[in-house]
Amino acid sequence: MSIDPFKYHSTHNTKVSPVVQRIGLYILLQLRGWKQLNRSTRSLTYNGSVLTAVGLEQHEDDDVSASEFVSLLKAEQRRIGSFDGRFDKPLEQGLIQLSEQIELTVAEQRVLGLAVMLHSYEPLEDLVSEVFGRLSLAKSRKVIAAILQLAEAEVQQALSGSGKLIQSGLIRIDKRDSYDLKSKLDLLDGLADSLISGESEIESLLQRYFRPVSPSLLSHCNFPHLADEIRVAERYLKRVLADGDIGVNYLLYGPPGVGKTELASVLSQGVNCQLYEIPVSDSDGDPISGEDRLRALRLSQTLLTHQGSAVILFDEIEDAFPAPFSFFGVRSHDRHKGWMNHQLENNPVPVLWLCNEMEGLDSAYIRRFDISFEVPVPPQAVRVTILEQALIAEKLSVSERWLARIARHTQLSPAVMQAACRVVKRSGDPEADPIEKELEMVLNGTLKAMGLPPLERAAATERLPYRLDSLNADTDLAQLIVGLTEESQARLCLYGPPGTGKTAFGHYVAEQLQRPLLIKRASDLLGMYVGQTEKSIAAMFAQADKENALLLLDEADSFLRDRQGADKSWEVTQVNELLTQMEQFNGLFICSTNLMEELDAASLRRFDLKIKFDFLNPSQSFLLFNEVLQSHGVKKEAALVWQAKLSALPTLTPGDFATVVRQHRFLPEPMSAEGLYRALRRECELKPGPKLQSIGFAAAL
Numbered sequence: 022m023s024i025d026p027f028k029y030h031s032t033h034n035t036k037v038s039p040v041v042q043r044i045g046l047y048i049l050l051q052l053r054g055w056k057q058l059n060r061s062t063r064s065l066t067y068n069g070s071v072l073t074a075v076g077l078e079q080h081e082d083d084d085v086s087a088s089e090f091v092s093l094l095k096a097e098q099r100r101i102g103s104f105d106g107r108f109d110k111p112l113e114q115g116l117i118q119l120s121e122q123i124e125l126t127v128a129e130q131r132v133l134g135l136a137v138m139l140h141s142y143e144p145l146e147d148l149v150s151e152v153f154g155r156l157s158l159a160k161s162r163k164v165i166a167a168i169l170q171l172a173e174a175e176v177q178q179a180l181s182g183s184g185k186l187i188q189s190g191l192i193r194i195d196k197r198d199s200y201d202l203k204s205k206l207d208l209l210d211g212l213a214d215s216l217i218s219g220e221s222e223i224e225s226l227l228q229r230y231f232r233p234v235s236p237s238l239l240s241h242c243n244f245p246h247l248a249d250e251i252r253v254a255e256r257y258l259k260r261v262l263a264d265g266d267i268g269v270n271y272l273l274y275g276p277p278g279v280g281k282t283e284l285a286s287v288l289s290q291g292v293n294c295q296l297y298e299i300p301v302s303d304s305d306g307d308p309i310s311g312e313d314r315l316r317a318l319r320l321s322q323t324l325l326t327h328q329g330s331a332v333i334l335f336d337e338i339e340d341a342f343p344a345p346f347s348f349f350g351v352r353s354h355d356r357h358k359g360w361m362n363h364q365l366e367n368n369p370v371p372v373l374w375l376c377n378e379m380e381g382l383d384s385a386y387i388r389r390f391d392i393s394f395e396v397p398v399p400p401q402a403v404r405v406t407i408l409e410q411a412l413i414a415e416k417l418s419v420s421e422r423w424l425a426r427i428a429r430h431t432q433l434s435p436a437v438m439q440a441a442c443r444v445v446k447r448s449g450d451p452e453a454d455p456i457e458k459e460l461e462m463v464l465n466g467t468l469k470a471m472g473l474p475p476l477e478r479a480a481a482t483e484r485l486p487y488r489l490d491s492l493n494a495d496t497d498l499a500q501l502i503v504g505l506t507e508e509s510q511a512r513l514c515l516y517g518p519p520g521t522g523k524t525a526f527g528h529y530v531a532e533q534l535q536r537p538l539l540i541k542r543a544s545d546l547l548g549m550y551v552g553q554t555e556k557s558i559a560a561m562f563a564q565a566d567k568e569n570a571l572l573l574l575d576e577a578d579s580f581l582r583d584r585q586g587a588d589k590s591w592e593v594t595q596v597n598e599l600l601t602q603m604e605q606f607n608g609l610f611i612c613s614t615n616l617m618e619e620l621d622a623a624s625l626r627r628f629d630l631k632i633k634f635d636f637l638n639p640s641q642s643f644l645l646f647n648e649v650l651q652s653h654g655v656k657k658e659a660a661l662v663w664q665a666k667l668s669a670l671p672t673l674t675p676g677d678f679a680t681v682v683r684q685h686r687f688l689p690e691p692m693s694a695e696g697l698y699r700a701l702r703r704e705c706e707l708k709p710g711p712k713l714q715s716i717g718f719a720a721a722l
């Protein structure tokens with residue numbers, strides 16, 4: 022074939038980097054790569070991408086002989102020059118700046134530059150793949166040394182585990198399998214784009230992988246429930262930073278939104294050091310994989326080692342740590358486990374690891390953390406303060422009664438409260454819209470999406486005035502409360518029919534003792550997995566102890582049933598766990614149950630007092646009857662008539678009166694003595710047991 026050199030130069034594609042062409046031509050000519058092309062392809066001009074890499078794309082599918090092809094290559098190399106180991110100017114500048122930070126050797130710079138070129142230019146990648154094919158680690162080193170004109174020993178050292186490229190996570194090499202050279206030199210995500218584009222400042226490049234955290238607006242006073250943990254954590258962190266200790270790791274765990282990140286910032290500020298974070302998403306908002314984040318952590322460790330007072334924050338570790346099981350239950354992380362343990366034991370810069378869920382986190386990792394502590398949802402007093410601050414920040418006004426009711430939700434995290442205030446402020450007219458209603462709607466929507474119970478309804482607070490003389494208990498309740506004010510530890514079991522005031526008495530005791538109330542029900546504690554319920558029971562007591570709260574367990578019969586009738590082993594372990602926690606608890610614990618006869622005998626012995634709440638006696642029924650009427654502006658009725666009628670309702674409870682009062686709110690009929698009696702009688706007729714009998718003049722009703 023006759024080749025027209027004028028045709029060649031007139032159609033030359035200048036879009037390909039000259040360095041790409043020089044590398045490609047060097048491989049095909051000086052390394053005799055054209056011979057491998059001649060053997061492995063049906064035609065030397067078959068692969069257009071390979072031809073593009075050397076500036077000969079216009080000859081795709083031309084019928085040329087081997088000698089003619091070599092002549093084309095030589096002519097192009099004379100025109101563009103030979104590869105001398107140097108890359109494009111932007112890449113060279115980036116490599117120099119990076120080397121100043123990490124102290125890369127010349128060989129490490131060259132190897133990293135070649136990896137960047139392979140990851141940035143597909144034609145060069147295709148050419149190298151066509152010529153060298155799949156490579157083992159040993160062959161990869163030989164090829165790299167040949168391309169970069171380095172000694173193989175230099176390349177071996179540059180890619181060794183002790184070299185900066187591997188230690189920093191800039192390059193990862195799979196030592197087991199054979200890949201093409203690009204895949205063998207796996208670059209840290211985003212590194213090639215940053216270096217090849219010539220980012221002017223190395224700081225902007227590195228912020229892809231770690232960045233300084235702005236000082237927190239919170240302080241120690243926002244975490245009074247963690248004062249002891251913070252004090253120990255800060256003292257230890259200050260000492261290890263001063264001594265230059267390695268392998269220092271903290272684990273802060275707890276549900277999302279409780280302030281773990283803010284607490285990490287408070288800890289770092291407390292010891293006057295700069296906190297850096299490993300991002301969980303890139304500049305486009307896309308998530309960064311756990312493996313890439315761990316590699317970014319290695320880079321940050323390398324760069325911050327000599328900075329002095331620096332601490333690194335790594336959030337959501339459950340997405341980054343190797344999982345203990347693969348799809349079919351086969352252990353799949355053994356080869357990564359040793360590497361991860363090594364990192365935890367040798368990291369030169371302290372790391373604060375944050376975790377939302379401890380389930381599945383290997384105990385081999387957990388025991389390598391110097392300090393681990395839970396960051397729970399703040400206690401009620403702190404929740405009130407946080408919600409007040411969020412409302413003030415958004416200039417929203419609510420009633421104190423509403424604020425107290427919302428803050429009673431034991432799983433309402435700071436982030437959820439702050440987000441709700443922000444949404445309501447920006448979505449409505451603060452002067453015209455019902456702010457409290459909108460806030461509740463947003464809060465409940467978030468709680469439901471998180472699988473958490475809703476806020477306490479406002480109607481639940483619109484109850485009758487609480488009075489001890491309307492409770493038919495077999496113990497002097499007023500004297501009991503006096504005793505509880507002097508004794509910080511007690512275990513009470515309240516039993517009796519539904520509606521007799523057991524749960525309300527728990528509320529009343531907490532109010533009288535001026536202590537927060539922690540209420541738990543069976544639905545809050547029962548879990549679907551073995552052992553989950555026992556963990557929830559233990560956490561319940563721990564939370565009450567932390568908050569110095571009165572602990573009220575409603576529906577306690579779900580956990581304290583007679584173990585002799587248990588069919589499953591987990592039924593026994595749940596009872597055992599609750600009894601163990603009861604005995605170890607130094608606070609005030611109240612259980613309520615409607616099914617006293619089904620409780621475990623050993624369980625009952627653990628209670629200091631077992632108090633029966635029974636149906637109202639006639640005088641108590643009449644007392645509440647008159648109180649309801651008077652609260653609705655109805656004159657006091659003749660005592661004899663209505664007291665006699667009420668005595669024919671032996672199963673009346675305070676809960677029946679509360680139910681009827683709530684019913685009246687949406688019924689058109691005005692409140693009257695006769696209407697109130699009829700409504701109470703209907704409530705009694707719905708209860709199990711013997712039907713009501715009409716007595717004397719009450720039969721007319």
